[in-house]
Amino acid sequence: MPQRIALFGGSFNPPGLHHRVIAQRLAREFDEVRVIPCGPRPDKPVTDSIPPVYRATLADLTFGDLPRVTVDLFDLEQATFTRNWDLQKRYESLGEVWHVVGGDLVSGGALGKSLIQRTWAHGPELWQSAHFAILTRPGYTIDRADLPPQSHVIVLEEPGSSTLIRDHLVHGQNVAHFLAPRAHEYIQRYGLYRAPNPSSWARQSLSGQSYAIQADNHNAKAQGWLAEIGPGTEDKPDFITVLGGDGAMLRCIRERWRERRPFFGINAGHLGFLMNAPEQAFSSSFPPADVILRQLPMLYLEVEDRQGRVQEAYGFNDAWLERSTSQSSWLQVWVNGVERIPKLISDGALVATAAGSTAYARSMGASPLLADTPAWLLVGSNVMEPSQWRSALLSVDTTVELRNLSPEHRPVEAFVDGLSLGEVVSFRARISRAACAEVAFCASHDMAEKIAAIQFHRPQVG
Template structure:
């Protein structure tokens, strides 16, 4: 018997308790629930008023822990609105596909006048052919004749509206009964739905720390610190990830746990530890209960196209790059937002870095690093022969960079390799790199931690005096 898979799509702006109740009801009746927050919607402009990164974070928080449920962020990542008939095609390999709808969308179906039939793409066809799980929405009573031909009705009726929540926030009214605590805290900390511009940093007050510890097991000092914090650990429901080690440990933690959507606090027991804090061991517990500053840092979304036409997608916290795969220098074409900026760049490699990753390979290649939170990306080359004198450039944070192999010869004498956070994706024909629309982390620092001063230390290391 085929698995029954139900798709739960929506704007989720914000994702709220009534969405979670519906998802739990679906999970009790179907084998698998897939929540799909939509991207850009021409018919629902309020969806576009909230950053996709914020909607993605709140969706992950709201649905966490529901069995047999996954959140698929592909629409948000692509800034797209995939129609219902296309979703059926996309997921049909998983089993028998069902679509969740409320009665507000099926009222009038008995007369061929439902919203689905009148306004949705291929409306009459999907009404007749697709499977629908229908929930009665308070305020939208229905006649049984309104139900689609292939449908079931969920009980009990539900109420709730994201519009109502946004309006309450704007009027400074409490919403604690409408959203889960994690979503409420996120909205409050980021000042969402108040008509204010987004901020690169926010104040983080944990109250009672519930931490998940990630430690460098090869560093005795790091292991000792982690043991001293073990009674604060809550691996099931953390509100902070404490990383004890060096920048490499932080990178490992981010790769594995960014979708927990809680800030990362680094405790440096390594070398420079640009992404971490230098803390006195005896004060760590006290600091965890005090206020911190959380800086938002995007991950890079990278699509690598191979010679056979297949595309590999991945995320990078630090950087992504293409480099020569043979003894000959590589030829690259560089496009930004679809416009060719360098027709033929001759060199060993070219790299795109986030500000948080700019103290790593980007700096080693000659670029001046940026502060975490700077609204820019770095583009830098290594051993560049052409164009003469070109080394690096700062580009807008929302720019899309395309790096192509400019060697168009049939023999492909100058192959290039792609790397995403130092992980090889093999030989590529092109790489498209931009800030992710769904993936980011928040890096927590002490209020007195001067990131600019740390950057100065890295660029101007103290030299030992001659003996």
């Protein structure tokens, strides 16, 4: 018997407890539930009321811990609104697909006048061939004659409305009883739905909160701190403590960013730009009482190999192409669909977020950026031609594509945060619309001072 998969799509702007209850009920009725927050919708301009990365985070915070429930972020990442016909094609190889819809969408079905039949792409065909899980709302009665041929009615008594939640937030009213606790905390932290532009940082206390610990196994200093702050917990921690250097932080972010928990790093490495100095972290009781949380963007990458296979990846610091042989690479550089450098002859090229600009980008000659700068970098490595070009500052809505002009004779390999993606013929990068990481710093930690120390070559402690 094929696995039954319920597709639960919607704006989820924001997702409320009523959405969570629906997902839990669906998980009892089906083998798997896929929650699919949609991208921009022409019929619902309010879908874009906050940037998509906040909506993606709220979806993970609301549904991410539910058994048999998976949050799929492809529509938010690609800024698309995938129609049910295309969702059917996307998921049907995994099992028997069930489309979750409200009872109002099937009203008039007996006469061929339901919204599904009249307004959906391939609506009449879907009506006859697809499976529908139909949710009833409190006080709403469904005429059995209106049901599609393959349907299952689920009676719900949980009221709720994203519109109501947004309205309460705009007017400063309490919404804690409408939201999952972690989603409510996140909305409060960044002032979502209350101002035109959400904040990207917040000040708060970690004192008394639970934390997981991830320590660099090859760093003796980090291992020595375990006895001082351990043991931590993996049972729904409030944040994640990372012991080590920037490399340890990058590994932890790569492995755990979908948990949507803040990362608090303690530097047992060298510069430790993403970390807190141990004398600050341990200056009083741990966890610290005064920290600044910064929501920092991540990179979204699509790389294509010689066989035409496309691989997606996320990175926090940087991603790059480098030559695989002794010969220089020949790359074509496109920015937002416009050819900017017809032939870049170099050892390779790198893109870096603002947070990652202090790493390889700096060693390649680019000026580092403050971590919350709304920009990112494209940097050439040992550029021979064009002789005067070294780097470019990019806006956050920019897409960069690097194409290998000679993949057979001058192969290049792609990397993201130091992890190899193999040899590729093209490399597309932009700031992700769905992925981010919250990094916590002691309030006394001065990121600007670290940048100044790098730029003016002054010795810097911590």
